[in-house]
Amino acid sequence: MPDRQDYNVNKDLITKTFERKNNAARIRAINKINKGGVKIAVADENEVKAVKLSLESDNEISDNFEMYIPRRRIPQVIVYNIDKDIENEKDILDGIFAKNIFLVDKNKEPLVNVNCKIPTRNPNFNHWVLSVSPSIFSTLMTKEGIYLQFRRFNFAEFLNVKQCRPCLNYGHTAKYCETLDSPAGCDRCGWSKTDEDNHNNCRIYKCYHCSLARKIYGVNYGTNHSALDKKCKCYEKQKKLLMERTDYV
């Protein structure tokens, strides 16, 4: 008799049953809860039903599992070039709510929040990043600007693809880089900066990501650009993944 208080036993049982049933739904993650219980992440309500059905129809599996749908990313916008004298979050929000009524709901609850400011090259301005309730995101995107203190400010959706400068990889920043001890990659030629033979010849661009994608997936991405280029096909792909994780309703 398997020990049903043991998380690993339960996890094993669930993954095996799931594989055997060849379910079209996909388990995104499995986590530990109390008393050997298992928490299973799936994409949406349909997958919750599908996974439950296939697990509950199996006598081997006890009821010590839970299902959940991980929270999706809240959409964000970046508002460009707001004068520096508008310095704190409260001023930004109060100003925005005064002029853009649709950004507050019936109960006067704000539908946007200030996330952070980003310094610009021009010392007189900051860009500001706001998170936007999915319920009004599409409405907001039809507007020509966000009004603040009698002026209209340009804005755009903010999709912040993290890219690590030292190792060039996506998904983390230098602060969380696990390869910091190994030599940094060159964003121009893709070779390690300490690889003198190759890096010394780095007059032409050869994007590290696109070269790798060509080699591994056989795609015909051009490589004549920097690995930090925002027009890089691999960067665009990262952006698309971020959008897929975003809650647009």
Ligand SMILES: [Zn+2]
């Ligand atoms: Zn890194």
Ligand SMILES: [Zn+2]
């Ligand atoms: Zn180089």
Ligand SMILES: [Zn+2]
């Ligand atoms: Zn590239």
